[in-house]
Amino acid sequence: MAFDAWAPPPAGPLALNADEVHVWRASLRPPPHVLARLEMHLSADERARAARFRFAEHRTAFIAGRGAQREILARYTGLPPHAHVYAETSHGKQSLAGAAAEQGIRYNVSNSGDLVLVAVSRGRELGVDLEKLKPMPDGIDIARRFFSAPENEIFAALDEAVRDLAFFNCWTRKEAYIKAVGEGLSMPLDRFDVAFAPGEDARLLRTRGDEAEAARWSMAALDPGEGYVGAIVVEGDGWRPVLYDFGSV
Template sequence: MTPFRSTWPPSPARPGLPDQELHVWVASLNRPQPQLNQFWQHLAEDERARANRFYFDHDRAHYIVARGLLRQLLGSYLQLPAHQIAFAYGEHGKPKLAAEQATSGLHFNISHAQGVALLAFARHREVGVDIEQIRPLDDAEQIAERFFSKNEVVVFAAVPAKQKPQAFFNCWTRKEAFIKVIGEGLSCPLDSFDVTLKPGEPAELLQVKGSQEEAARWRLENLNPANGYVGAVIAEGREWQLRYWQWP
């Protein structure tokens, strides 16, 4: 497992979340038992039941930390105890705030991979985030041909071999972030929209089902949250400021 090392700044004590900002947090999910116990106390009964269904201890612990941290950060933004956060779920399972808490306009999304989590927050705009560990895949070309758009397959094929892992996960995280922000999950075909993927090239949503106008509704940003990982965040509108921190 790649050790968790991030160059993102440490978290402020209690950050506000103005409408024009988008916040992303990175956190290691590998936590000592006392912290695990604390996060467990934040969880609702359905979350505890889900945690107990994990077969492997590390998967159970990662879920508890991710969900507990999400509640803690939401509680900080809403000035509520973490255990009082209430969730509702969209048709494809995307969580959102329920009941009166939804009137805050606070939107969020979470992703985790190989023990590292990204959590994104915005007000009055949908947000999607994804993270992956960069690693060589023997079947990267086959996966690309199956799931990437025709244009992305052509671009990916031209990337030098040593840059292919970065390019592959650039594309994958950007695509995952988009299907999460629109709340459609895997019901949205991954080849129905184009993103940039070349290493060093700015992240951008190029077209959605042939429409550049639809793509222009969204702003996509590349993230470098930790050593050996790549991420992407996307949100409605284009005039927002991205701020990011690592959770201690």
């Protein structure tokens, strides 16, 4: 099952209960008036980074993604979008710093194609990943390099008609997990197994080196829209996803 009920958000500040994880879907190609609004939220450093992009489409995507992230987080922190300050771990995982850090808000972001996902929780570490579907003629070769032995055995046995979808199911679920853990690319993708066959519920099946680690996390598949797949991994269980469409703001 992939969660796909993206709804308009309510007006004003949003409460974030401990048993909820909110996931926002936003376009990286917003209309000009929206892009102008989002650009106003950026820090001086973000503006400088945007200006360094050679191609306009990449500059637009960066502004739209960072601006939407700031507007979304403001719904939970109560701070103006431009006031958010970020910290970053040695492996590149971002978190809120300053006054917002004391509120226990956790977030994670992923973008691909024309979309970005922003996942937000309170007091739970999390990771989200998004990928645009495309043909993968070399999927088996890439899987052999990065997937675990049990995953490769399942992947190779799949019908060719569903293999591309299965590849991205596996990839997003594995990426969401390493982002939740916060180790980034320093964690080998073959150190753990996920369920990924089409129609199979997303699950973290096992982790090597620490067998109890898998029980610390729960996973869900996301359907961000036609031509995309997504996944989210959240610390603990007993939570439910709430999906919002930023384009409805």
